[in-house]
Amino acid sequence: MQILVIGVTGYAGRRVSAALARAGHTVLGLTRDPASPAVRDLTVNEVTPVKGDFAVPESWRGYLEGTDAIVQLVMDVNDPVGTDQQLFRELAASQERQGRRHHLVYTTGISCYGRTGLSLMDENTPGNPESPLGFRFTLERELAASGLAHTVVRPGFIYGGPGTTSLSGQWFAAAEAGKPVFYGDTSKRYSWIHVDDLADAYVRILDNPTAVDGEVFVLADDQRLRVLDVQRLVLHAAGLTGDISLEPAEAGGAIQVAADQDELVTSAKAHRLLGWRPRHPSITDDPATYYQAWKASQQSS
Template sequence: MDAVVHLLMDMSDPFGADQRLFAELRAAQERDGRRRHLVFTTGISSYGRTGVPLMDENTPGNPDSPIAFRFQLEKELAATGLAHTVVRPGFMYGGTATTSMTGQWFAAAQAGHPVFYGDTEKRWSWVHVDDLAQAYVRILDNPAIVDGETFVVADEQRLRALDVQYAAVRAAGHTGEISLESTEAGGMMQMAADQDELVTSAKARRLLGWTPRHASPTDAIDVHYRAWKAAQPTN
């Protein structure tokens, strides 16, 4: 292989699993001398509560974030000497949306118990999964040019998360209210995202020539719901 694209977080061992990935790639490089390019995905929730109105690749993360360790992993990756690029996506939507926030909202709406966790005024930056895929393609088209670089990848919308959830549950046929609960009730990932997470992708636009084709998650929410629904098990 010429490249490895990292796209998930192992919830059973989120820090150690990625360290093992780095070690495996270094061992392979030592065996045959080939530099395989690792595209390492973290995410904008890794920043935590920064107080910065519009974050970019140079914004320092808050060490108190529940997933601040992902920024530590980025630093460890840089120290390995592996060829790599870091991608920090916004909140993803579109496609099957199996593990996305919108997918969770669709499922909760169908079950009749949609819940919103934490600050009702928080705003998040989003990215359609197809637009995100294009960023990976552009990175892998010219990996040497972006070796060691980090890219934030998200659209330019500034939507309230609660407004997006209302659109999602209505698309799923839920006409009632959304319950409000603390982030602690929602677990680690809800706690990690309980603040404004607004970013700029100016660097990705400039260096990758990346431009999102999808404007926001609410523009075609019915389409996104149908795609998620079609992917659900039938038995």
């Protein structure tokens, strides 16, 4: 099938689009700058760059013609609600014009849950409406009510590969700067997922999208790791052995506030319906390799 990937030059977007191309799909990658180094790398992986700006539908509307599926992997920080709502409207209008359905794989994340007070969350766990990212669950509900063919993906904290916008990548950078900081509750625990395991899930969804129309999948490994312990191991892998400064979550900005609680999930549904299981057991399994991958990415960018 032909797939349009929105957010193709992002951290997850590069790996997801390449995996879809390897699976035999024709993959178009929406990018504002087709001449960028990231786009050249995509071309090597048989992804076709197409010029457009997600926030400007007129720039990408034409690519919906002949496209079977859309993978959305980016949040427009300038208008995170309005831009996604516009995407839903554009897909509905295209469906009416062409008389055929596009399948949207819509990506949010486990930090949207906010504080639920639960030790383990799944696809049926209601999010806390007071979460700074709770609006993304509202968008999920709007998508479900729209009648569009879709699947929702909620990844855990992503690591591995270039790690460009990952929490682990931020820690590697802090280690090299000699200024590591831990924000918020020192007892909190997160669920994690390797970027290539995440990409595998998108391939499985789009192998048979009709079978998972309307489904939501939480994707993460089975570890229950204290974040501070993970940070220490990651910093050590980057050569730092000094102390970590402890700061309140508010000092780290809105994202740190949104994620300042246990965020542990089970992926039992993805195991059952997709046959998906992570092949990378844990971020703590080989942090030195993840550091080297991040470092090489920094040097080549």
